[in-house]
Amino acid sequence: xxxxxxxxxxFLKGIIKENPIFVMxxxxxxxxxxxxxxxxxxxxxxxxxFVLLMSNIVVSLVKSQIPSKVRIPAFIIIIASFVxxxxxxxxxxxxxxxxxxxxxxxxxxxNCLILGRAEAFASKNNVWSSILDALGMGLGFTIALTIxxxxxxxxxxxxxxxxxxxxxxxxxxxxxxxPPGAFIALAYLTVFFNKISTKKA
Amino acid sequence: MExxxxxxxxxxxxxxxxxxxLGICPFLGVSSKVSTSVGMAGAVLFVMTIATLATYMLHExxxxxxxxxxxxxxTFILVIAALVQMVEIILKKVSPPxxxxxxxxxxxxxxxxxxLGVAILALGMENASLIKxxxxxxxxxxxxxxxxxxxxxxxxxxxxxxxxxGMKGVPINLLAAGLLSLAFLGFTGLV
Numbered sequence: 001x002x003x004x005x006x007x008x009x010x011f012l013k014g015i016i017k018e019n020p021i022f023v024m025x026x027x028x029x030x031x032x033x034x035x036x037x038x039x040x041x042x043x044x045x046x047x048x049x050f051v052l053l054m055s056n057i058v059v060s061l062v063k064s065q066i067p068s069k070v071r072i073p074a075f076i077i078i079i080a081s082f083v084x085x086x087x088x089x090x091x092x093x094x095x096x097x098x099x100x101x102x103x104x105x106x107x108x109x110x111n112c113l114i115l116g117r118a119e120a121f122a123s124k125n126n127v128w129s130s131i132l133d134a135l136g137m138g139l140g141f142t143i144a145l146t147i148x149x150x151x152x153x154x155x156x157x158x159x160x161x162x163x164x165x166x167x168x169x170x171x172x173x174x175x176x177x178x179p180p181g182a183f184i185a186l187a188y189l190t191v192f193f194n195k196i197s198t199k200k201a
Numbered sequence: 202m203e204x205x206x207x208x209x210x211x212x213x214x215x216x217x218x219x220x221x222x223l224g225i226c227p228f229l230g231v232s233s234k235v236s237t238s239v240g241m242a243g244a245v246l247f248v249m250t251i252a253t254l255a256t257y258m259l260h261e262x263x264x265x266x267x268x269x270x271x272x273x274x275x276t277f278i279l280v281i282a283a284l285v286q287m288v289e290i291i292l293k294k295v296s297p298p299x300x301x302x303x304x305x306x307x308x309x310x311x312x313x314x315x316x317l318g319v320a321i322l323a324l325g326m327e328n329a330s331l332i333k334x335x336x337x338x339x340x341x342x343x344x345x346x347x348x349x350x351x352x353x354x355x356x357x358x359x360x361x362x363x364x365x366x367g368m369k370g371v372p373i374n375l376l377a378a379g380l381l382s383l384a385f386l387g388f389t390g391l392v
Contacts, residue, residue, distance in 0.1 A: 025371060028229065029314045033222035073282055080275040088271065103223075103318055106274040110314040112226060179220045180386060183379030187372045195367060 007132055014136030020113045021144035021186075022193040027113035030104045031145060032182040038161050041149025043097045044104065045142025047086050049134070052114050052141075054082045056134035059122040075118045076109070083108045113141060151185050152176045204336055206392050211340035213388040217315055218348040219381060224315030228349055229374060231306070238353035242346030244306040246339070248288060249316050252281050253338035256320040257331055277320055282311045315345055352381060 020026045030048070035041040058078050066074045087105050090098040098105065108114070117137055122130040150160055156177030158166035166172065175181045215221060218228050224245075231241045256277050264270055289307045292300040310316060319341045323334040355377050364373055 025229070028225040029222050032225060073279070076278055076282060077275065080278050084271060084274050087274065103321055106277075106321055107223070107314045107318055109274055109278050110317055175383075178386060179222070180379045180382040182222070183375050183382055187375035187379060190375065191367045191372045194372075 007129070010129055011132040011136040014133065014138070014140040015143065016140070016197060018137075019140045019144060019193070019197075020137055021141060021148075022190050023197070026116055027111040027141065029107060030111060031148065032179075032186065034101055034104050035145055035149040035152055035182060036156070036177045037153045038146055038149040040097070040100050041145035041147075042142065043094070044101055045138070045145040047090065047101070047105065048108055048111060048114070049138030049142055051079060051082045051086055051108050052117060052138045053131065053134040055079045055114055055118055056122040056130040057127060059118045060125060060127045060130035063123045071123065072115075072119070075115060075123075079114055079118070080109050113137065148182075148186060148189060151189065152181055155185070156181060204333075207333070207337055208340045208343075210392045211337065212344040212347060213385065214391050216344045216348055216385050217319070217341045218345055219378070219385045221318070223318040224313050224345055227309060227313055227315075228345075228352065228378070229371075231309070232349055232353040232356055235350060235353045235357060238349045239346075240302055241306045241309075242342075242349050244303040244310060245313065245315065245345050246342040247303065248281075248285060248307070248310050249319055249338045249342040249345075250335060251288065252284055252316050253320050253323050254331070254335050255280055255284060257323060257329075257334040260324055261331070273321070277317060281316055281320070285311050315341070348381070348385075352378060355381065 014020065018024055021028075021031055027048070030044050034044045055075070055078050059075060083106060086108065087098075090101070090105060117133060121133045125133070154160055155173045156175070158164060158170060158172045173181070176185060211217065217223050218225065227241055227245075232238050259276060259280060260270075260273065264272060264276065285307055289300075292303065292307075319338050323329065323337050326333060326337060356374060359373060359377060362373075368376075
């Protein structure tokens, strides 16, 4: 069955056609919560991508050993172990990002994207396909988070990746780095993304 | 007085959905009708309170004395998942009408990040105590319910609105949530 999947298609689907955020609306909490700057969005995206990749690999390796009745708790334990690893690594090596992301790091456990891919893809496919699926989905998630973070940072603080391009005390749309801005920016980005992807199809 | 501040803070100022972005999935997912959102709010109130009680005790009496704080995430999510399952079984036996009302929402709650989020946030409170943590959970679930029910009634009206094609569905809901969040921003500085 694995041979019948077009691997390139499998990798690319996560980026545009089934983009986890703009199209499938999975993992909305970190999406809205941490994207007040482009750097935070990128950091969260990479952390999530790592957990997604590792859990997809492990789930697809052990899928035949897990009885189907307890598969969800088993997946959650696998995911939670990798989240704990990420939490410790970030705290030790990137304390600044650890503080910025705060509560959203342990909450990667309940990111529906990761459990969703484990259940819908990794538990039915071989390791290689699962790796590609995780990379595509993770990349789509990271790109979406970085775009949202950049838009909010440009509008809200007049900078991008902490590089300021407006005067020191210029007026910016502070609204966009506050919570309501997250919803509003994502609403318009979704409209925009739908427009592009329907034109392509 | 301290408890009133926690209550106002959690319900209005730092509303768990609109300013902390926890529990967005059920907030967007089960808010198309007011009646279902009331059911969800009730289920969250129930589970969040019990879950925080259990996880707080687990953390204070087992993890901290044993020096195992780094197992927090794994143990908490397991406790919450097991608890939800247990609540479901007990409710089914003890109070069928309540089970009828909350039943379908219970399995969804395991992946509601608001429950895990509040359990973790409760550990970080100033002079935390068991009673305070539980009160914090109740206050937050009231905040969750309030946001959910207001948003559901907004969406019922939006159903009838005439919108541009691209805005239909998800985008307009996100926009409505943004405006609701803007309204709640007005409470900043209250406590």
